[in-house]
Amino acid sequence: MKREKISELTTNRLSVYLRCLNELASAGIKTVSSQELAEQFNLNSAQIRKDLGYFGEFGVRGTGYYIEDLRADLTKILGLDKPHRVGIVGAGRLGTALANYNGLDKSNFTVVALFDNDETKVGGRTGGGIPIFDVHKITKVVRDQNIDVAVIAVPARAAQRVLNQVMTAGVKAVLNFAPAPLKARLGVKVKTVDLTTSLESLSYFLAQPQSKRITKARRDATRLEEAIENTGRRL
Amino acid sequence: MKREKISELTTNRLSVYLRCLNELASAGIKTVSSQELAEQFNLNSAQIRKDLGYFGEFGVRGTGYYIEDLRADLTKILGLDKPHRVGIVGAGRLGTALANYNGLDKSNFTVVALFDNDETKVGGRTGGGIPIFDVHKITKVVRDQNIDVAVIAVPARAAQRVLNQVMTAGVKAVLNFAPAPLKARLGVKVKTVDLTTSLESLSYFLAQPQSKRITKARRDATRLEEAIENTGRRL
DNA sequence: AATTGTGAATTCCTTCACAGCC
DNA sequence: GGCTGTGAAGGAATTCACAATT
Numbered sequence A, B: 001m002k003r004e005k006i007s008e009l010t011t012n013r014l015s016v017y018l019r020c021l022n023e024l025a026s027a028g029i030k031t032v033s034s035q036e037l038a039e040q041f042n043l044n045s046a047q048i049r050k051d052l053g054y055f056g057e058f059g060v061r062g063t064g065y066y067i068e069d070l071r072a073d074l075t076k077i078l079g080l081d082k083p084h085r086v087g088i089v090g091a092g093r094l095g096t097a098l099a100n101y102n103g104l105d106k107s108n109f110t111v112v113a114l115f116d117n118d119e120t121k122v123g124g125r126t127g128g129g130i131p132i133f134d135v136h137k138i139t140k141v142v143r144d145q146n147i148d149v150a151v152i153a154v155p156a157r158a159a160q161r162v163l164n165q166v167m168t169a170g171v172k173a174v175l176n177f178a179p180a181p182l183k184a185r186l187g188v189k190v191k192t193v194d195l196t197t198s199l200e201s202l203s204y205f206l207a208q209p210q211s212k213r214i215t216k217a218r219r220d221a222t223r224l225e226e227a228i229e230n231t232g233r234r235l
Numbered sequence C: 001a002a003t004t005g006t007g008a009a010t011t012c013c014t015t016c017a018c019a020g021c022c
Numbered sequence D: 001g002g003c004t005g006t007g008a009a010g011g012a013a014t015t016c017a018c019a020a021t022t
Helices: A008-026 A034-040 A045-053 A067-077 A093-099 A135-145 A156-168 A195-207 A216-233 B008-026 B034-040 B045-053 B067-077 B093-099 B135-145 B156-168 B195-207 B216-232
Strands: A084-089 A109-116 A132-134 A149-152 A173-176 A189-192 B064-066 B084-089 B109-116 B132-134 B149-152 B173-176 B189-192
Touching: A008 A034, A008 A045, A008 A067, A008 B195, A034 A045, A084 A093, A084 A135, A084 A156, A084 B195, A093 A109, A093 B093, A109 A135, A132 A135, A135 A156, A149 A156, A149 B195, A156 A173, A173 B195, A189 B195, A195 B008, A195 B084, A195 B149, A195 B173, A195 B189, B008 B034, B008 B045, B008 B067, B034 B045, B034 B064, B064 B067, B084 B093, B084 B135, B084 B156, B093 B109, B109 B135, B132 B135, B135 B156, B149 B156, B156 B173
Parallel strands: A084 A109, A084 A149, A109 A132, A149 A173, A173 A189, B084 B109, B084 B149, B109 B132, B149 B173, B173 B189
Antiparallel strands: none
């Protein structure tokens, strides 16, 4: 196993590969080639081999990858063999929707607590039965409940304060939904999901004249058409 | 204005700059330099100037950018001067949470319809009063309501089918929350927000030995420490 | 024959560094 | 003097292309 540093683009893709392998496994399929995987995601097959190559040699030349084995390897690499305990700060609509999101348990994530500053919510539970604590209790609950991942689902103006609190509580991994640029301490990883930015980026795309909207898919298609044309003409 | 192709990284950042400018404007500030903006986001100031430079010359040398002007320019560039009408497919917890999300209206997005296949929901309205239609009515409602952006908030197994439906209805911009690799037609832009992948990527980070967790912030800090040390030593 | 693993080539993105301007 | 705009340099990510392997 090499020890270069791995980009987030790579780890994101590993997660996507793993999901696909899980599906292939439950369909009873035994092996898969990088080419077949690549087609699922419109990626280049070398991309997949490179991504895996950072961590070892998992494939068999001439055959591809044994799905069960690669699945186990990726699960280990991504740290999904150990359970993760998630606390969600902000018990509003988004926070509670996330708390009830099924599909996290497959990845060994369990939402164990929500936090809010609204006294009418504190002491209650979500529809799914997850307790809602006072936001001032973060440090204690993080310790008691062994929370290692925090989700920030509060308004932007409160986000940095909440981040500071969860960092103080010792949480090292944070998924942030607040549209705010957060400053994290060293050793703390914050991933921001920004809905407004995603939509505004789509808006930019819509604002381009149709003819200028050359997407990756379009470029690939063009290349393919050229390839076909070239082949047709013979060379 | 140049006519190179603009990367999504750039458009995402433009959206973030715009949000910040809006805040600065409401704080009554008149001008801002690329350096000041960069500090907000831990970016390099040249990055910001480059991003803006793709679209024109908006700054004033020696002064920086006039916030009101740049705000208007970015709003135009991102296509946010025209309203966008959003339809959300999937009136589950996530879909309804998104429908009620305030903060989209600031960007000129209005959620005008939800769609679901659950007959007990169809015909009803969300808490905020947005009507829920049968998913089979997508084409008609998209046309009647002038929907130009779709949000997919359905289970993964239904996502490609839903995408096909909204593409057929003529929608060219889609924000997808389903954890599924979707194939879009040419000229249709799909942005996927994948919560599981985000969390699994955080899990990878947590699985690294503490000493190996060299984040960008960490590298910057190291560089800074070196710079200070060098200065201290005099050269 | 098929497919991996990987250096080399390429493409894309970021940062530097400085001329030009206010 | 301070700050923009940008060509050039540097760095990162992707893709090519092929030797190695089963």
